[in-house]
Amino acid sequence: MTRRYFLPADTTAGALGADALAEQLQGALHEGETVxxxxxxxxxxxxxxxxxxxxGERIAFGPLDGRQLGELLATDYTQWREHESCLGSVxxxxxFKAQTRLTFKRAGIDDPLCLDGYLAQQGFEGxxxxxxxxxxxxxxxxxxxxLRGRGGAAFPAGIKWxxxxxxxxxxxxxxxxxxxxxxxxxxxxxLMEADPYQLIEGMAIAGLAVGATRGYIYLRSEYPRTWExxxxxxxxxxxxxxxxxxxGNSNRAFHLELRIGAGAYICGEETAMLExxxxxxxxxxxxxxxxxxxxxxxxxxxxxxxxxxxxxxxxLADGAEAYAALGMERSKGTLCLQLAGNIKRGGLLEVPxxxxxxxxxxxLGGGTRSGRxxxxxxxxxxxxxxxxxxxWDTPLDYEAFAGIGGMLGHGGLVVFDDTADMAAQARFxxxxxxxxxxxxxxxxxxxxxxxxxxxDKIIAREDPxxxxxxxxxxxxxxxHASLCAMGGLxxxxxxxxxxxxxxDFCKDVGEV
Amino acid sequence: xxxxxxxxxxxxxxxxxxxxxxxxxxDLQDGxxxxxxxxxxxxxxxxxxxxxxxxxxxxxxxxxRTEPAGACVIQVCQAESCQxxxxxxxxxxxxxxxGVALGETRADGAVTLxxxxxxxxxxxxxxxxxxxxxxxxxxxxxxDALTTQWAQESDT
Ligand SMILES: Cc1cc2nc3c(=O)[nH]c(=O)nc-3n(C[C@H](O)[C@H](O)[C@H](O)COP(=O)(O)O)c2cc1C
Ligand code: SF4
Ligand code: FES
Numbered sequence: 001m002t003r004r005y006f007l008p009a010d011t012t013a014g015a016l017g018a019d020a021l022a023e024q025l026q027g028a029l030h031e032g033e034t035v036x037x038x039x040x041x042x043x044x045x046x047x048x049x050x051x052x053x054x055x056g057e058r059i060a061f062g063p064l065d066g067r068q069l070g071e072l073l074a075t076d077y078t079q080w081r082e083h084e085s086c087l088g089s090v091x092x093x094x095x096f097k098a099q100t101r102l103t104f105k106r107a108g109i110d111d112p113l114c115l116d117g118y119l120a121q122q123g124f125e126g127x128x129x130x131x132x133x134x135x136x137x138x139x140x141x142x143x144x145x146x147l148r149g150r151g152g153a154a155f156p157a158g159i160k161w162x163x164x165x166x167x168x169x170x171x172x173x174x175x176x177x178x179x180x181x182x183x184x185x186x187x188x189x190x191l192m193e194a195d196p197y198q199l200i201e202g203m204a205i206a207g208l209a210v211g212a213t214r215g216y217i218y219l220r221s222e223y224p225r226t227w228e229x230x231x232x233x234x235x236x237x238x239x240x241x242x243x244x245x246x247x248g249n250s251n252r253a254f255h256l257e258l259r260i261g262a263g264a265y266i267c268g269e270e271t272a273m274l275e276x277x278x279x280x281x282x283x284x285x286x287x288x289x290x291x292x293x294x295x296x297x298x299x300x301x302x303x304x305x306x307x308x309x310x311x312x313x314x315x316l317a318d319g320a321e322a323y324a325a326l327g328m329e330r331s332k333g334t335l336c337l338q339l340a341g342n343i344k345r346g347g348l349l350e351v352p353x354x355x356x357x358x359x360x361x362x363x364l365g366g367g368t369r370s371g372r373x374x375x376x377x378x379x380x381x382x383x384x385x386x387x388x389x390x391x392w393d394t395p396l397d398y399e400a401f402a403g404i405g406g407m408l409g410h411g412g413l414v415v416f417d418d419t420a421d422m423a424a425q426a427r428f429x430x431x432x433x434x435x436x437x438x439x440x441x442x443x444x445x446x447x448x449x450x451x452x453x454x455x456d457k458i459i460a461r462e463d464p465x466x467x468x469x470x471x472x473x474x475x476x477x478x479x480h481a482s483l484c485a486m487g488g489l490x491x492x493x494x495x496x497x498x499x500x501x502x503x504d505f506c507k508d509v510g511e512v
Numbered sequence: 513x514x515x516x517x518x519x520x521x522x523x524x525x526x527x528x529x530x531x532x533x534x535x536x537x538x539d540l541q542d543g544x545x546x547x548x549x550x551x552x553x554x555x556x557x558x559x560x561x562x563x564x565x566x567x568x569x570x571x572x573x574x575x576x577r578t579e580p581a582g583a584c585v586i587q588v589c590q591a592e593s594c595q596x597x598x599x600x601x602x603x604x605x606x607x608x609x610x611g612v613a614l615g616e617t618r619a620d621g622a623v624t625l626x627x628x629x630x631x632x633x634x635x636x637x638x639x640x641x642x643x644x645x646x647x648x649x650x651x652x653x654x655x656d657a658l659t660t661q662w663a664q665e666s667d668t
Contacts (some may be wrong), residue, residue, distance in 0.1 A: 011633065011646060012632070012635060012646075012648055014645075015639060015647050015648035016636060016648050019647035037606070042637035044636050045635065046637070080538050105652075131580055140665075180630075181629070181630070181634065183592040183593050183594075183630045183634060184591075184593040184634045185593060185634070186633070189632040191629040215546070219540075221575055222630065222631050222641075223632055224644045259534070260534075260535075260571035261573075261575075262534060262574070262575040262576035263573055263574035264572065265629065276534065277531050278530070278531040279532055279534055279561075279569070279574035280531075280533070280565075281535030281568050282572065297530060337659075338634070339635060339656070340596075341592065341593045341596035341597065341637060342596045342597055343635070346634070346635030346637075347635045348635075369597070378592055382591070382592060412593075412634070414592050414593045415596060416596045420596065424600075425592070428595065430591070432629070436629075
């Protein structure tokens with residue numbers, strides 16, 4: 001009898017004890033049994049999630065601790081299903097049934113570095129297809145898919161690619177933005193750890209489409225495990241001929257290099273990232289010129305988020321129409337939502353655009369982990385608004401979110417219960433901006449420092465009415481006079497906290 | 513001396529790499545634990561940039577340090593998702609327990625306590641990292657269990 005155990009080697013699974021469990025399991029294996037360190041399926045509320053495969057069936061246990069694993073290992077396998085931590089088949093859980101997984105369809109199934117496993121699950125089909133297309137047809141395919149950048153600004157990927165493709169230059173570049181600086185987001189990390197070849201494939205396709213022979217992945221330094229996986233995946237892809245001078249025996253070259261950031265949030269902004277890749281301080285560049293025309297080392301450059309590039313593999317494998325058939329209006333395909341903060345069932349959900357925030361957070365996420373009422377949901381990372389209950393019926397769609405003065409950004413939803421102090425959150429947003437500002441423009445650099453001071457005064461009840469007005473002015477200035485979204489969007493969390501939760505700033509605000 | 517050998521090796525390795533300054537600094541810090549100011553001129557010369565540029569880059573990025581850190585670096589995530597799950601209280605607890613303020617190295621050099629802004633474990637906040645190994649769903653009891661050897665319990 002062969003039996004395979006699957007235990008994720010993912011960062012979060014590891015942070016919850018999966019490595020120790022793997023060791024415990026390894027020490028108790030019988031003849032014919034193996035342990036696979038797979039990626040995570042992203043149901044982080046169930047991690048460490050052990051799956052056991054035997055006779056074509058795969059059943060799951062989670063969240064599992066060492067004591068429970070010990071109990072399982074001490075009993076006969078036929079009794080395992082009765083164990084308190086048994087979940088049955090993962091695919092049958094409502095949490096998974098509600099999803100439509102495209103980008104994450106392979107996540108957590110197999111060993112992320114196993115090339116055969118990748119190939120067995122449609123891997124490199126997109127690249128094979130792209131190798132038979134003219135570059136402009138690849139761009140056309142991406143355009144028709146309606147795919148928009150997943151890194152925050154939601155700019156159509158095909159249009160960016162077309163600009164780079166039409167530019168003439170000796171050298172062009174593909175840069176993958178894997179900085180994932182937003183709090184409450186981890187989809188890039190999960191994808192890179194659970195299915196790294198998909199990103200490599202997407203970048204190679206981008207290279208073919210625009211005529212770029214070199215690519216860089218700029219990864220944040222807070223993700224050491226991700227670095228390890230990517231580093232090995234790149235090596236294996238090179239050895240197998242999917243990267244290098246002759247990709248897929250096509251006589252076309254694509255070289256990929258992994259670079260690591262150095263702990264600066266602003267380096268997620270694309271031009272600051274390019275400066276960083278050039279070995280400089282991560283200062284934001286003024287646009288124009290667009291990076292598509294003058295990007296890395298002054299050459300035409302595609303800068304895309306991890307999920308955007310990964311999605312391209314699916315688009316090329318399944319066709320633009322299949323992709324565009326999902327989603328709503330101008331938000332096509334699937335949205336990779338990340339449920340975080342005070343939430344019972346946190347993790348990655350890949351759903352078609354259009355579900356409401358409430359459905360996702362209350363039904364799939366199960367409400368708060370503390371069991372207390374939800375007070376606010378911050379959507380779109382540290383520069384996103386804090387949404388009050390009245391906004392939770394908004395469908396998850398770029399335009400609908402913009403309509404309520406929020407943004408979807410990278411798809412992170414961070415839940416706060418009623419113990420949250422929104423003045424403290426507003427203060428943090430300003431302090432974070434002050435700390436992470438690249439320093440190039442005054443409204444952001446100085447304005448955010450002043451912002452912290454003013455909020456402190458309001459909290460201390462020093463002339464609150466005048467200081468609230470001052471804070472409003474400051475937000476206006478930052479919004480209108482900042483060079484990039486760091487200074488320009490910091491007023492989002494601040495203002496939303498002031499507008500929707502004034503009672504947290506000063507009790508007598510009603511009389512102000 | 514040993515450090516010079518390492519620096520030379522690193523510079524040889526990255527000298528011709530476009531934008532090689534960050535990789536140089538990263539490797540140097542990985543090897544020595546920090547980036548000594550005495551290395552700036554050699555780096556500048558090898559990469560054909562000014563010493564001021566090296567200094568500017570080292571000071572811009574949070575990761576680079578010009579002084580050695582404590583023997584162990586404990587990071588506590590300060591970003592929103594962790595805030596929503598009690599990271600402010602956890603940080604205060606960590607400061608008390610370890611006897612060092614956030615952002616500081618303890619006088620005996622045993623531990624550095626640092627803020628970090630998101631470790632990517634936000635679905636299971638709050639998160640900390642001990643020498644780059646992250647731990648999620650960290651409440652006070654779990655923090656204590658993970659940090660027994662550095663405990664000092666004072667009122668700093
Ligand atoms: C302050 C700031 C931080 C950003 N951080 C990230 C990030 O961590 N990851 C990312 O992909 N995009 C980030 N962006 C957006 C990028 O500038 C850029 O729009 C994106 O990488 C383009 O890729 P896409 O079109 O595939 O989304 C950030 C933007 C700003 C202004
Ligand atoms: S808004 Fe802030 S981060 Fe952006 S360019 Fe200006 S100073 Fe730099
Ligand atoms: S916000 Fe703390 S791990 Fe992401």
